[in-house]
Amino acid sequence: MKVLYAIQSTGNGHICRAKELIPHMSRRFQFDVIISGPKPQLDLGYPIKKHLKGLTLYHNKKGGMDWTKILFKNNLFLFFRDVISLRVQDYDLVINDFEPISAWSCKLKGVLCFGISNQLSLWKKGITKPKKRFRFTIRFLKYFAPVKIGYGLHYQKFNKKIYHPIIRSKVKKLKTFNGNGIVVYLPAYEDKSILEITNQLPYRQWHIFSRNVSQKKTIGCTHLYPINEDIFLKLLSGADGVITNAGFTTTSESLFLNKPLLVIPMKDHIEQIYNAFSLNKMGVKVLKKFSLKQLDEIDQWLKNPQSIKIKFENELSGLIDQVALDFIKQKFDQDSLVKVN
Numbered sequence: 196m197k198v199l200y201a202i203q204s205t206g207n208g209h210i211c212r213a214k215e216l217i218p219h220m221s222r223r224f225q226f227d228v229i230i231s232g233p234k235p236q237l238d239l240g241y242p243i244k245k246h247l248k249g250l251t252l253y254h255n256k257k258g259g260m261d262w263t264k265i266l267f268k269n270n271l272f273l274f275f276r277d278v279i280s281l282r283v284q285d286y287d288l289v290i291n292d293f294e295p296i297s298a299w300s301c302k303l304k305g306v307l308c309f310g311i312s313n314q315l316s317l318w319k320k321g322i323t324k325p326k327k328r329f330r331f332t333i334r335f336l337k338y339f340a341p342v343k344i345g346y347g348l349h350y351q352k353f354n355k356k357i358y359h360p361i362i363r364s365k366v367k368k369l370k371t372f373n374g375n376g377i378v379v380y381l382p383a384y385e386d387k388s389i390l391e392i393t394n395q396l397p398y399r400q401w402h403i404f405s406r407n408v409s410q411k412k413t414i415g416c417t418h419l420y421p422i423n424e425d426i427f428l429k430l431l432s433g434a435d436g437v438i439t440n441a442g443f444t445t446t447s448e449s450l451f452l453n454k455p456l457l458v459i460p461m462k463d464h465i466e467q468i469y470n471a472f473s474l475n476k477m478g479v480k481v482l483k484k485f486s487l488k489q490l491d492e493i494d495q496w497l498k499n500p501q502s503i504k505i506k507f508e509n510e511l512s513g514l515i516d517q518v519a520l521d522f523i524k525q526k527f528d529q530d531s532l533v534k535v536n
């Protein structure tokens with residue numbers, strides 16, 4: 196059985212998830228890996244057969260989506276050309292992590308495509324949903340990377356097709372403690388905007404991870420670091436709390452480590468709005484913005500941070516076994532239909 200594993204590289208979460216899935220897939224399948232989107236900030240640790248430009252989501256410096264860049268910096272002609280030229284027909288199955296080129300290529304050429312991602316959980320039954328005005332927007336995600344069968348990842352299991360978050364092995368091995376201050380990862384905000392807040396709250400040590408610095412900088416009680424997996428995990432293990440956007444991976448790993456969370460979803464980012472709504476229902480503190488207007492609320496959270504006790508099961512082997520079983524069922528159904536006709 197030959198498999199193509201297609202990964203979206205926008206954000207670090209997809210790559211983190213892939214690093215954990217690949218060893219389990221290696222026991223079951225012969226497979227190639229392709230990615231689409233920006234250059235990954237993390238090393239996948241596995242050969243990448245092809246890196247496609249794909250579609251990228253851009254954000255502005257005020258915590259929201261930059262729709263001008265999204266519309267004009269994505270090359271739709273190249274996207275459609277890659278959809279047509281990608282040879283998904285050389286594979287028995289495509290396993291897709293919210294990667295649009297392979298998904299649409301499979302749909303066009305009649306190749307089986309299964310999806311594994313947190314996005315796939317958002318429209319499943321039982322998932323906590325925000326106001327109705329967002330529900331039309333969520334339909335867009337269904338068509339961004341369409342799949343035959345979707346295995347959703349979510350903080351809570353609401354049905355059999357939802358699995359717990361995939362936690363990195365490095366995170367599972369961390370020895371947690373408190374006293375090292377607050378870890379901040381808000382890539383949609385300028386460093387200057389974050390420093391305006393941290394400078395007003397000097398009674399805490401602050402550790403900000405930024406794409407705009409190449410080496411560690413210290414400004415008063417605040418330390419800025421470049422994006423580095425090992426440094427991030429070291430500081431996360433001893434953090435008194437975590438302030439981050441409502442991305443799935445960082446929030447899941449913070450919950451796994453029993454770290455208090457303060458979440459600020461990116462404006463107009465529908466997945467993060469859904470994630471934040473679910474987290475808030477679970478007891479996590481959520482703010483609309485990270486600005487001086489929210490200084491009192493941030494201060495209150497710092498003085499009484501609350502952690503959420505939740506246990507995530509390791510379901511990786513069972514997930515890959517289910518993928519293999521569903522593939523066999525789909526092929527049997529297809530063969531039976533051909534014989535009948």
